[in-house]
Amino acid sequence: MNRVLPFAALLAFTLPAAAQQDPDAASIEPVKLLDIIEAGGIMMYPLALLSIAAVVLILLFFLTIRRGTVVSDRFMRVAESLIRKRDYLGLVGYSHRRSECVARITQKTLDFATKNSDAGFSEIRDVAEAEGSRQANILTQRITYLADIGAIAPMVGLLGTVIGMIKSFLQISQGDFEGVRQMQLASGVSEALVTTAAGLMIGIIAMIFYSIFRARVQRYIAELEAASTHLMALIASQFSRAAQHAPPQELPDNPEGYELPRSQQPAPVRSGHADIPGM
Numbered sequence: 001m002n003r004v005l006p007f008a009a010l011l012a013f014t015l016p017a018a019a020q021q022d023p024d025a026a027s028i029e030p031v032k033l034l035d036i037i038e039a040g041g042i043m044m045y046p047l048a049l050l051s052i053a054a055v056v057l058i059l060l061f062f063l064t065i066r067r068g069t070v071v072s073d074r075f076m077r078v079a080e081s082l083i084r085k086r087d088y089l090g091l092v093g094y095s096h097r098r099s100e101c102v103a104r105i106t107q108k109t110l111d112f113a114t115k116n117s118d119a120g121f122s123e124i125r126d127v128a129e130a131e132g133s134r135q136a137n138i139l140t141q142r143i144t145y146l147a148d149i150g151a152i153a154p155m156v157g158l159l160g161t162v163i164g165m166i167k168s169f170l171q172i173s174q175g176d177f178e179g180v181r182q183m184q185l186a187s188g189v190s191e192a193l194v195t196t197a198a199g200l201m202i203g204i205i206a207m208i209f210y211s212i213f214r215a216r217v218q219r220y221i222a223e224l225e226a227a228s229t230h231l232m233a234l235i236a237s238q239f240s241r242a243a244q245h246a247p248p249q250e251l252p253d254n255p256e257g258y259e260l261p262r263s264q265q266p267a268p269v270r271s272g273h274a275d276i277p278g279m
Helices: 004-021 033-039 044-064 073-084 088-097 101-115 121-174 178-245
Strands: none
Touching: 044 121, 044 178, 073 088, 073 101, 073 178, 088 101, 101 121, 101 178, 121 178
């Protein structure tokens, strides 16, 4: 305890003395964000556009890339009931009014099936698979814009770095005094570092949200495939039941379509004559 008191007294005397010896430390104003942006130079304008595009895409994807826009439970219930009733035209109209990806697949598939009654189930399944692949590609390609921004923004920042360094060395070569050269070098280097930092920040944020949306899209594509397979299985079962309950078709007398010669055809029966021998 006796040793602590002298140290406390020494700190009490030294801290005010240090504050009085460094009066400029309290007068230094904090650097504002606008001043940092202005120090970035002309390359901050394309970086600002990229940042605005990234924010708009992130908000748009949060609103549009949801399970309800890919596969909804309501659509699946209505589609199952209409398929069991064999109301395919009604299901086509209902799918046309919906905006889910599975509704687009169902609409294209049943539209092809109703317009081509002689098509087999293998052709109908091919149409469903093609439309499913198209919907999956649409979901995947939409989020690649964030990946593009994440790759372009650091490159733009690097370009600003190069421009700032070139400007610094040009100003140094034109300076007369050492102090002027140092100040000009500091302004050019600050411009280079600000653009680099801004480009990296935009790129990192864009890539983080791209990873989030990519995982979400992959999960929804798996659910879309499962829902499409379920609907195709229901349609196949209805087609097989319709084929089992269909009445058998009567075969013609000459199934091969071969016309007998006239000499081999039976003689026509004449009405009005008695069946007399010799006639």
